[in-house]
Amino acid sequence: MQSTTPHPPDALPVDAAALRELLLASRAELAASQATVRRQAEELERLRLQLAKLRRMQFGRSSERLQAQIAQLELAIEALGGEPAGEAVAAPPATKPARQSAPRTPRALPAHLPRETQRHEGPCACPSCGGVLVTFGEDVSEVLEYVPASFRVIRHVRPKQRCRACAAVVQAPAAERPIARGLAGPGLLAHVLVAKYCDHLPLYRQAQIYAREGVAIERSTLADWVGAASALLAPLGEALERHVLGGASLHADDTPVPVLDPGRGRTRTARLWTYVREERGWGGAAAPAVVFRYSADRKGIHPQRHLAGYRGTLQADGYAGFGALYASGRIEEAACWAHVRRKFHDVAAATDSPLAREALARIGALYALEAEIRGRPAEVRRAAREARAGPLVAGLRTWLEEILRTLSAKSALAAAAGYALGRWEALARYLGDGRLEIDNNAAERALRTVALGRKNYLFMGSDHGGERAALIYSLIGSARLNGLDPFAYLRTVLERIAEHPIREIDALLPWNLAAELGDHRRQAA
Numbered sequence: 001m002q003s004t005t006p007h008p009p010d011a012l013p014v015d016a017a018a019l020r021e022l023l024l025a026s027r028a029e030l031a032a033s034q035a036t037v038r039r040q041a042e043e044l045e046r047l048r049l050q051l052a053k054l055r056r057m058q059f060g061r062s063s064e065r066l067q068a069q070i071a072q073l074e075l076a077i078e079a080l081g082g083e084p085a086g087e088a089v090a091a092p093p094a095t096k097p098a099r100q101s102a103p104r105t106p107r108a109l110p111a112h113l114p115r116e117t118q119r120h121e122g123p124c125a126c127p128s129c130g131g132v133l134v135t136f137g138e139d140v141s142e143v144l145e146y147v148p149a150s151f152r153v154i155r156h157v158r159p160k161q162r163c164r165a166c167a168a169v170v171q172a173p174a175a176e177r178p179i180a181r182g183l184a185g186p187g188l189l190a191h192v193l194v195a196k197y198c199d200h201l202p203l204y205r206q207a208q209i210y211a212r213e214g215v216a217i218e219r220s221t222l223a224d225w226v227g228a229a230s231a232l233l234a235p236l237g238e239a240l241e242r243h244v245l246g247g248a249s250l251h252a253d254d255t256p257v258p259v260l261d262p263g264r265g266r267t268r269t270a271r272l273w274t275y276v277r278e279e280r281g282w283g284g285a286a287a288p289a290v291v292f293r294y295s296a297d298r299k300g301i302h303p304q305r306h307l308a309g310y311r312g313t314l315q316a317d318g319y320a321g322f323g324a325l326y327a328s329g330r331i332e333e334a335a336c337w338a339h340v341r342r343k344f345h346d347v348a349a350a351t352d353s354p355l356a357r358e359a360l361a362r363i364g365a366l367y368a369l370e371a372e373i374r375g376r377p378a379e380v381r382r383a384a385r386e387a388r389a390g391p392l393v394a395g396l397r398t399w400l401e402e403i404l405r406t407l408s409a410k411s412a413l414a415a416a417a418g419y420a421l422g423r424w425e426a427l428a429r430y431l432g433d434g435r436l437e438i439d440n441n442a443a444e445r446a447l448r449t450v451a452l453g454r455k456n457y458l459f460m461g462s463d464h465g466g467e468r469a470a471l472i473y474s475l476i477g478s479a480r481l482n483g484l485d486p487f488a489y490l491r492t493v494l495e496r497i498a499e500h501p502i503r504e505i506d507a508l509l510p511w512n513l514a515a516e517l518g519d520h521r522r523q524a525a
Contacts, residue, residue, distance in 0.1 A: 378434030
């Protein structure tokens with residue numbers, strides 16, 4: 001093997017062919033070294049990006065496995081001769097020094113809450129001289145107090161009457177119960193459903209809370225109630241789905257959920273899909289609503305079955321399972337700019353890349369326009385987008401194509417640019433239709449309640465449990481989108497649905513009860 005040690009000037013060959021051979025060998029050695037440096041730089045960038053993501057996750061959850069992954073990445077980065085990045089992004093924001101300001105007036109307590117007055121009488125005579133005291137005013141202050149929820153038993157009494165003339169017995173019909181021969185009233189059933197699917201309290205915890213209040217209800221009984229209530233509410237879920245799939249545009253997303261797999265002694269990963277109809281952004285008259293669907297896996301056949309009769313525009317991420325829907329010609333694809341922005345944000349957070357920051361600034365200009373035209377009619381939004389956002393989008397595409405030619409194909413920044421350019425037609429579709437949104441955040445917001453629930457329960461018990469969860473998530477999510485308190489809505493529905501005509505089931509949808517439940521409206525966080 002020829003030595004790669006540089007020849008001293010006096011040892012250089014004098015023959016031109018030998019000099020040429022030496023020059024070519026040096027160039028090959030230099031090219032190999034440069035390739036090694038590029039590979040190390042790309043690997044360093046990839047590791048820094050992954051480390052920054054893990055550090056951001058660290059503030060949302062804590063686990064020994066996550067800590068081990070972070071430590072391994074830091075060692076790998078140090079082995080490549082780099083400094084771990086992402087500290088500035090991952091670290092919690094520094095506490096700002098307290099500003100000196102004037103004392104704020106205490107916020108008034110809600111007027112709809114019941115008031116209980118406690119009078120604190122003073123002495124009957126003046127403590128200084130014994131004279132008669134005359135009242136000339138009073139000071140009133142309020143304290144917010146909590147009275148724990150309580151159980152009560154409702155006794156239904158039906159007198160029996162006999163006719164003196166013919167001895168016929170007359171009696172009022174028995175009150176309808178949500179669950180035939182069940183002990184749970186509509187209010188208790190609604191409370192169990194909301195506690196489980198809205199407040200994320202597993203049934204065993206609810207049973208413990210009820211036991212502390214002196215009422216022993218087995219977890220299995222609560223599970224039976226949930227199943228029976230879900231069967232009762234199923235027609236309402238079907239009506240909700242018809243409404244959601246009746247819009248011209250639809251938001252879609254999915255999230256994993258753990259499900260018990262008894263035969264294997266562990267859990268498996270299933271999916272909850274969400275489909276959202278949201279027209280308030282362009283002043284549409286249709287009420288907002290969300291439908292969840294459950295599937296045992298993430299195969300593309302599931303969304304294809306869910307949307308078999310749908311025609312319109314589907315706004316979603318880049319999941320390949322939606323491809324068959326777009327290929328059918330019934331559904332147009334609209335991509336999500338938030339996903340594009342997120343990829344550039346991850347690069348900027350990990351590497352502080354000026355190019356990534358510029359990409360974020362360009363995308364930010366598109367969102368600034370959306371903030372201006374939110375709630376305006378569809379034609380107004382379309383005209384504004386074509387006139388102002390159109391040139392920005394075209395300029396961004398040209399810029400991305402230019403920088404992509406200068407980047408290593410394996411870099412994270414090139415991957416972010418490639419992701420955007422690969423879906424450009426779908427990303428630009430919102431420009432020509434004022435009914436579409438710039439991103440798919442409506443679906444991501446709908447999935448937050450599922451993400452919160454996963455932190456409180458270990459797994460779903462079965463596929464049937466997943467289907468029940470999808471139904472109740474749909475009703476609760478739609479109630480919240482329409483500004484209703486989920487408990488008040490479900491209690492009202494459970495009071496009526498057993499005797500409600502199935503052909504008039506739409507009357508029990510959240511927006512059709514909004515006026516009646518106006519006193520119970522709450523803007524859900």
